[in-house]
Amino acid sequence: MVKLGSYKENVRLLMVVVGESEPESESESESATEETMLLWGIQQPTLSKPNTFVSQSSLQLRIDACGHSLSILQSPSSLLKSKPGVTELVMWDSGVVLGKFLEHAVDAGMLLLQGKKMIELGSGCGLVGCIAALLDAQVILTDLPDRLRLLKKNVETNLRHGDLKGSAVVKELTWGDDPDQELI
Structure with a gap:
């Protein structure tokens, strides 16, 4: 867990590796998608540096x-x-x-x-x-x-x-x- 973005919220970092094992369940896959978008929103790269x-x-x-x-x-x-x-x-x-x-x-x-x-x-x-x-x-x-x-x-x-x-x-x-x- 790390603190990211201007909100300094705790977030678990994700690393998506193409070609590795499949998600164990549909909820795990949905969770990864939601987390990816959450990370994007929390990191807010455009607030600190346009086009990161x-x-x-x-x-x-x-x-x-x-x-x-x-x-x-x-x-x-x-x-x-x-x-x-x-x-x-x-x-x-x-x-x-x-x-x-x-x-x-x-x-x-x-x-x-x-x-x-x-x-x-x-x-x-x-x-x-x-x-x-x-x-x-x-x-x-x-x-x-x-x-x-x-x-x-x-x-x-x-x-x-x-x-x-x-x-x-x-x-x-x-x-x-x-x-x-x-x-x-």
């Missing part, structure tokens, strides 16, 4: 997910004008955590994405949508018109596997405009 896991000064992020090595490109122009709170075309810790959470939840049998239709609003670099497609979901990734080029490149680069059962389509969506009928 992902460097926004790098042009590329490599992450292993769903048995594939994903390569996510970030926008060099966004990085050059980077100021606190910039959200365009750079990876954020929350995207990595959500993507890995989805992967874990599907692997643990707590979530079924196979054949499900999903829409990701404000996809940015597209990591979460790519992971959902690798988990067999039919995903529509959306963002503003000026952000689609990099998003499409990341989707094409990471989802050209022959064994992909899900799908990913990139669509433009500007808040306030009438959405494409396919999005509805």
Whole structure:
């Protein structure tokens, strides 16, 4: 047990090792998921240091997910004008955590994405949508018109596997405009 975060609460540290023994019970698996999210919340990395896991000064992020090595490109122009709170075309810790959470939840049998239709609003670099497609979901990734080029490149680069059962389509969506009928 250690004290973490600004609340200084006691938390048991977790280390998830892929390929090791399976959880003994469903409650143990749920407990690990809940604890992972609790650790994320208590550690509050964004309060002390923005993007603890992902460097926004790098042009590329490599992450292993769903048995594939994903390569996510970030926008060099966004990085050059980077100021606190910039959200365009750079990876954020929350995207990595959500993507890995989805992967874990599907692997643990707590979530079924196979054949499900999903829409990701404000996809940015597209990591979460790519992971959902690798988990067999039919995903529509959306963002503003000026952000689609990099998003499409990341989707094409990471989802050209022959064994992909899900799908990913990139669509433009500007808040306030009438959405494409396919999005509805």
